[in-house]
Amino acid sequence: MKYLIVGLGNIGGEYDFTRHNIGFSVVEYLAIKHGGSFSIGRHAHICELKMRGRQVTLIKPTTYMNLSGKAVQYWLQAEKIDRKNLLVVTDDLSLPLGKLRLRGSGSPGGHNGLGSISDTFQSDDYSRLRFGIGNDYPKGMQVDFVLSRWLKEEEPLLAEQIEKAAEAVQTFMFEGLANAMNKFNNK
Numbered sequence: 001m002k003y004l005i006v007g008l009g010n011i012g013g014e015y016d017f018t019r020h021n022i023g024f025s026v027v028e029y030l031a032i033k034h035g036g037s038f039s040i041g042r043h044a045h046i047c048e049l050k051m052r053g054r055q056v057t058l059i060k061p062t063t064y065m066n067l068s069g070k071a072v073q074y075w076l077q078a079e080k081i082d083r084k085n086l087l088v089v090t091d092d093l094s095l096p097l098g099k100l101r102l103r104g105s106g107s108p109g110g111h112n113g114l115g116s117i118s119d120t121f122q123s124d125d126y127s128r129l130r131f132g133i134g135n136d137y138p139k140g141m142q143v144d145f146v147l148s149r150w151l152k153e154e155e156p157l158l159a160e161q162i163e164k165a166a167e168a169v170q171t172f173m174f175e176g177l178a179n180a181m182n183k184f185n186n187k
């Protein structure tokens with residue numbers, strides 16, 4: 001069984017450790033935990049892993065958030081992975097800081113990365129793990145907020161929830177979406 005796990009974010013040092021790059025942080029955590037490393041590939045940094053008999057491709061698109069669909073489509077086709085074995089990890093402003101929410105489909109909710117993937121597929125039918133980044137910003141400052149770095153006082157919760165998000169990804173692969181939703185959506 002093959003899986004494609006996509007961490008959404010933007011490339012470049014100015015985006016490191018920002019709220020919008022939480023998807024990158026989760027797939028980086030998975031790579032390190034399982035002894036993998038990323039290398040440059042077409043449209044993405046990629047890491048190939050074997051996990052309990054499953055072939056897992058982790059990607060961090062290099063297309064920037066607004067063109068994420070191009071990288072996702074390319075790697076699904078290149079690795080011959082069924083869309084039901086795709087999981088996209090992304091930030092979510094509408095969820096409280098650290099809250100996780102798995103869904104098998106749904107609208108992009110104004111998220112440009114999810115919007116790009118939905119436009120590429122011409123469908124919202126793909127699994128996603130949304131990671132709450134909070135929404136404590138003044139009116140009109142949404143872009144600045146999502147591109148801001150995490151605060152020092154948020155780091156302990158952040159580390160804990162990145163680990164939980166990685167567990168959610170693994171549960172998705174080993175136990176299926178429904179079980180993963182039951183385990184992680186109510187926490």
